[in-house]
Amino acid sequence: MPYEPGTDWQYDVPINGSKRLPPDSGYAEALRNQGYSFEVAVADLIDNSLDADASQVVVHFLRDDDRLLSLLIVDNGRGMNDLGLDSAMTVGRRREYGDHALGMYGTGLKAASLSHADALTVVSTTKTSRAAGRQMTSTSLADGYRCDTVTPDYAQTLLDRYDGIIEWQGTVVRWDRVRSFETVEVSQTDRFLSEAIQKLETHLGLYLHRFLDRGEVRIDIAVENVHTRELLDSIEVEPLDPFNYKISGKKGYPRTFSAPVEGVGDVELTAHIWPPKSPRAEYKLIGPLAERQGFYFYRNDRLVQAGGWNGQRGAAEGHLNLARIAVDLPPHSNQVFSLTVKKEGINATQAFARGIEKAVDAHGHTFRAYLEDAEAVYREGSSRAEVKRKPVIPPGKGLDPKVKRVIREELPEKPGEEPIAIAWVALPEDRFFDLDRENRVIQLNKSHRDIFTMGQRGSSNDAPVAKTLLYLMLEELFGFTRWEKKRSDQIDYWNAILLAAVSAQRERLAH
Known part of the structure; x- marks a missing residue:
């Protein structure tokens, strides 16, 4: 009998069988080239630590006298047993996430790590299971996504090395053969490390500032000489709240606007105006000011976009540098907002831009009027005389x-x-x-x-x-x-x- 399309012809495609098509080994190369910056990759791993209820995380650089050797992320979270490690290391396996989880796609551990390192080792222990570990390398990934089992003795030895952090439970993620480490000239190692730590400290302080502000987790960045076991540097990451000014740039702000977004409902926008020419780190040090104006999206209190207009406006305009708006994303999945895999940006449909145009606060003030206020404060501040301070050579290791x-x-x-x-x-x-x-x-x-x-x-x-x-x-x-x-x-x-x-x-x- 010939096929006759039904009323839903666009979906009415006949099938007569199916087959499993696992990913080709060539996909491993795509996994290693996701475009993670160093600090974004580390932040993705720390998200896993927070999901495991860790209260302490250490980003640990290991070096000798000349070169950087390895990077480890150590936490005192719940840890994983053998089954949990297998699940975590399976490429393409998406586990169930709770409503408040920071993880979303199930690819971060592998993609973030292998974007920078040719060897990823994960060692973990729980209160009820022994130390266990898995290793995946660029070679094993290309070899049918092979994952190797770490010997229990080594797993326990590595965990014991961090007994000041990991007592009854915890996880160590280890990167070896880190490509950026291996390409640094010996004479440039200290400079590379100083710049990497500064970027990492700023990124973690900004994107995880709500967790740090509440004291739910302490994050340290440490550098150790593997031969002498000397701790060369140790920095506690401080929160960088992008809305942490002492006095608002204009009386009456911040204001909360409600934007009716089709497909989502009312979305709250907390609009701030920074004081002009603020010297605070939260204003100056989190990136180019033109890129930091606009929307700051949070998902489960984790910052996932720091600035940008998401179709509400065109290119960034200098006179809106004082305008920052906090938006907590709806807890449920929807067709309007989608998070990038690297968790440093939000894709929003035109429904969001249309909702912004209709946004008002409780007193009837429009979002457009807010932008005009922010521009006026900026222009007034720009007209004031400013004392130019002499540039200095930045301080490095040894200063708090x-x-x-x-x-x-x-x-x-x-x-x-x-x-x-x-x-x-x-x-x-x-x-x-x-x-x-x-x-x-x-x-x-x-x-x-x-x-x-x-x-x-x-x-x-x-x-x-x-x-x-x-x-x-x-x-x-x-x-x-x-x-x-x-x-x-x-x-x-x-x-x-x-x-x-x-x-x-x-x-x-x-x-």
């Missing part, structure tokens, strides 16, 4: 991250300059400090370290007041191309005066 952040807020950085590190080293008795101008290091005499640590064991970021004062005093000396005799004399008398201060401090402590 909180201090570095304020320095970046208050002073413009000289572009392309190696940061200035501060380190305790062995110096002659007649020197409190010295300068290694070639390697950009302020050297402090470690025989006086106890004065600042009160006898306790020092850390890489100890003595913040003394180090900050020295940085402010000495920074410009690293910028001179010609070293004049008077500079050496200046260093000598500064040393004599500071040593006298150390002696006076020791006398006070003795009494």
